[in-house]
Amino acid sequence: MVRVGDEVSNKQVIFRDYVIGSPKESDMYLTTGTIKLKVPENSNAVLVKNLYLSCDPVMHFFMRKTTGLSKSGYIFYTPGSVTSSRYGVSKVLDSGHPEFKAGDLVWGITGWEEYTLITKTETLIKIQHTDIPLSYYTGILGMAGMTAYAGFYEVGAPKKGEYVYVSAASGAVGQLIGQFAKLEGCYVVGSAGSKEKVDLLKNRLGFDEAFNYKEEHDLNAALKRYFPESIDVYFEHVGGKMLEAVLLNMRHHGRIAMCGMISQYNLDEPEGIKNLIQVLYKWIHIKGYTHRNYYHLYPKFLDLVLPYIREKKLVYVEDIVEGLESGPAALVGLFSGRNFGKQVVVVARE
Amino acid sequence: MVRVGDEVSNKQVIFRDYVIGSPKESDMYLTTGTIKLKVPENSNAVLVKNLYLSCDPVMHFFMRKTTGLSKSGYIFYTPGSVTSSRYGVSKVLDSGHPEFKAGDLVWGITGWEEYTLITKTETLIKIQHTDIPLSYYTGILGMAGMTAYAGFYEVGAPKKGEYVYVSAASGAVGQLIGQFAKLEGCYVVGSAGSKEKVDLLKNRLGFDEAFNYKEEHDLNAALKRYFPESIDVYFEHVGGKMLEAVLLNMRHHGRIAMCGMISQYNLDEPEGIKNLIQVLYKWIHIKGYTHRNYYHLYPKFLDLVLPYIREKKLVYVEDIVEGLESGPAALVGLFSGRNFGKQVVVVARE
Numbered sequence: 001m002v003r004v005g006d007e008v009s010n011k012q013v014i015f016r017d018y019v020i021g022s023p024k025e026s027d028m029y030l031t032t033g034t035i036k037l038k039v040p041e042n043s044n045a046v047l048v049k050n051l052y053l054s055c056d057p058v059m060h061f062f063m064r065k066t067t068g069l070s071k072s073g074y075i076f077y078t079p080g081s082v083t084s085s086r087y088g089v090s091k092v093l094d095s096g097h098p099e100f101k102a103g104d105l106v107w108g109i110t111g112w113e114e115y116t117l118i119t120k121t122e123t124l125i126k127i128q129h130t131d132i133p134l135s136y137y138t139g140i141l142g143m144a145g146m147t148a149y150a151g152f153y154e155v156g157a158p159k160k161g162e163y164v165y166v167s168a169a170s171g172a173v174g175q176l177i178g179q180f181a182k183l184e185g186c187y188v189v190g191s192a193g194s195k196e197k198v199d200l201l202k203n204r205l206g207f208d209e210a211f212n213y214k215e216e217h218d219l220n221a222a223l224k225r226y227f228p229e230s231i232d233v234y235f236e237h238v239g240g241k242m243l244e245a246v247l248l249n250m251r252h253h254g255r256i257a258m259c260g261m262i263s264q265y266n267l268d269e270p271e272g273i274k275n276l277i278q279v280l281y282k283w284i285h286i287k288g289y290t291h292r293n294y295y296h297l298y299p300k301f302l303d304l305v306l307p308y309i310r311e312k313k314l315v316y317v318e319d320i321v322e323g324l325e326s327g328p329a330a331l332v333g334l335f336s337g338r339n340f341g342k343q344v345v346v347v348a349r350e
Numbered sequence: 351m352v353r354v355g356d357e358v359s360n361k362q363v364i365f366r367d368y369v370i371g372s373p374k375e376s377d378m379y380l381t382t383g384t385i386k387l388k389v390p391e392n393s394n395a396v397l398v399k400n401l402y403l404s405c406d407p408v409m410h411f412f413m414r415k416t417t418g419l420s421k422s423g424y425i426f427y428t429p430g431s432v433t434s435s436r437y438g439v440s441k442v443l444d445s446g447h448p449e450f451k452a453g454d455l456v457w458g459i460t461g462w463e464e465y466t467l468i469t470k471t472e473t474l475i476k477i478q479h480t481d482i483p484l485s486y487y488t489g490i491l492g493m494a495g496m497t498a499y500a501g502f503y504e505v506g507a508p509k510k511g512e513y514v515y516v517s518a519a520s521g522a523v524g525q526l527i528g529q530f531a532k533l534e535g536c537y538v539v540g541s542a543g544s545k546e547k548v549d550l551l552k553n554r555l556g557f558d559e560a561f562n563y564k565e566e567h568d569l570n571a572a573l574k575r576y577f578p579e580s581i582d583v584y585f586e587h588v589g590g591k592m593l594e595a596v597l598l599n600m601r602h603h604g605r606i607a608m609c610g611m612i613s614q615y616n617l618d619e620p621e622g623i624k625n626l627i628q629v630l631y632k633w634i635h636i637k638g639y640t641h642r643n644y645y646h647l648y649p650k651f652l653d654l655v656l657p658y659i660r661e662k663k664l665v666y667v668e669d670i671v672e673g674l675e676s677g678p679a680a681l682v683g684l685f686s687g688r689n690f691g692k693q694v695v696v697v698a699r700e
Binding site: 168238243258259260261264269270271272273274275276277278280281282283284285286287288289290 | 387589593608609610611613619620621622623624625626628629630631632633635636637638642643662
């Protein structure tokens with residue numbers, strides 16, 4: 001049992017250098033440093049013990065040498081520094097911040113390490129409901145949940161009876177969007193990259209239909225088969241060829257809620273979308289969005305999903321790996337679709 | 351002077367056959383038929399004498415052999431039939447329709463010919479204000495005006511002080527959007543394809559800045575020069591490389607109102623847009639639209655623009671050619687940017 005003021009060893013996942021192409025395990029390495037478990041005098045930082053860390057496709061974005069995006073407030077990784085998580089669940093050990101005290105559980109941006117001194121506390125949210133598995137705050141009750149909620153209710157906003165398509169549908173966000181769609185009376189089809197994922201979508205998550213995109217040599221034909229009446233709302237997590245096929249199958253006045261393009265992140269040269277003119281022909285509405293623009297809705301979101309989770313009307317599939325040392329492989333696995341549901345790394349269970 | 355019931359000769363521009371690539375003059379030919387100037391018994395058609403015909407880029411769209419778009423209600427041209435105008439100004443000679451009577455002036459879809467029996471009367475609107483040049487109902491008070499109005503006020507909706515970019519800015523729609531932007535206190539830059547057009551934008555239409563895109567080998571650099579603070583709202587009439595450059599220069603939460611892609615219509619294989627991921631990074635909003643979805647706003651639109659036209663706060667530049675026989679060349683010229691302002695063909699002046 002550690003105590004405030006102790007100097008302890010701190011296992012860390014270090015980001016080695018900027019990534020070109022797909023991230024590899026060797027882009028990160030493990031090291032062990034030390035940390036004093038105390039917030040410096042006159043600081044409003046928070047010192048936490050990390051419990052659960054989220055693996056998210058967006059982390060690849062922060063690993064690239066990218067300039068010109070500073071206006072958006074993104075924090076890119078620095079080579080030689082600890083990898084940061086978007087997001088993690090942590091326990092406060094010491095706090096100089098009036099809103100957090102020792103013993104509090106929080107979720108927000110933290111480090112891929114055992115203990116983190118969090119100086120940028122803006123993203124920290126105190127966890128109020130602990131009857132729910134704590135790991136859920138890396139997913140359904142965290143960034144993925146907020147992304148799905150904002151995407152479904154604020155951006156795509158499908159109405160009862162509308163035809164909804166979700167790509168990467170068994171992923172952290174997709175599985176929730178599909179379930180929201182069913183709860184709201186939509187017809188929903190999802191695509192994923194393996195038979196097991198397709199079974200998950202149809203049998204556990206309640207999608208009306210699902211297909212394995214890797215087995216479809218003609219995505220346009222596949223979408224025509226699943227959407228003979230075309231698509232009202234598409235939730236875009238993939239990009240590239242999938243987006244082209246979707247554009248051909250959208251309805252007039254269709255909406256595309258865009259929060260990811262995982263097929264494109266690792267390409268040196270992204271695929272060109274050649275039929276964007278469909279947006280013109282069909283008066284399509286495309287909107288890029290991020291959960292970050294909707295945090296003011298977090299309480300409303302909790303009011304909606306907590307009862308659903310407790311009543312088991314909403315299920316959440318996690319792929320949990322144990323130990324910080326499993327982190328790099330788990331993160332890299334996202335880009336080949338190795339994960340089965342939301343990818344979580346357990347650093348410690350309490 | 352012709353009379354109702356006369357059988358008269360009727361010069362016509364016939365659409366020869368489906369167009370592949372750019373339209374050519376030879377895709378149309380002139381012929382002279384005859385027409386009886388009388389609406390058939392028990393018909394609610396309208397027989398009109400055509401006065402002014404509009405040349406619009408969208409006509410190329412109707413010349414292509416395109417299937418699968420019938421749901422949108424478009425009427426494609428039929429080889430061997432008269433070319434139809436979107437739109438024209440005509441004088442009613444005879445009418446079986448309760449809303450129109452002989453002597454009325456109307457605008458709507460008519461034929462590229464001297465006289466037309468209009469059976470699909472849904473698009474006809476009676477002209478109430480004749481103190482304005484009648485040709486304006488092919489443009490500023492017709493489809494182009496409604497497109498610009500809907501695009502500016504309903505889709506892009508730039509606010510005072512925002513940075514607005516308009517491509518094809520001296521065209522039928524662009525010149526109006528730029529002027530609306532100035533009337534609403536925006537900063538507006540336009541691009542066009544010749545020095546004369548750039549001068550027009552800056553000196554007569556009141557754009558803050560304008561440039562000749564043909565002289566810019568790096569469109570991204572050009573936009574960075576004209577928009578050091580990036581673009582809030584882009585009015586898209588061009589597509590392709592221009593759209594790619596714009597995406598790099600959009601602000602977060604920027605909006606793109608898309609009503610044309612003239613650079614792409616004539617390509618066998620459209621250019622791919624490789625940086626659509628910017629929509630994701632910057633939470634951009636893209637909306638395809640058509641004037642057709644906003645016709646209920648036509649009275650509101652007239653209330654806004656008629657006083658502006660009368661007070662000369664809004665100017666409209668037309669490129670008027672005389673005679674039906676000049677029509678094919680005028681239409682084809684749109685795709686090389688030969689026109690200077692809104693392209694109109696005069697069939698008869700009254």
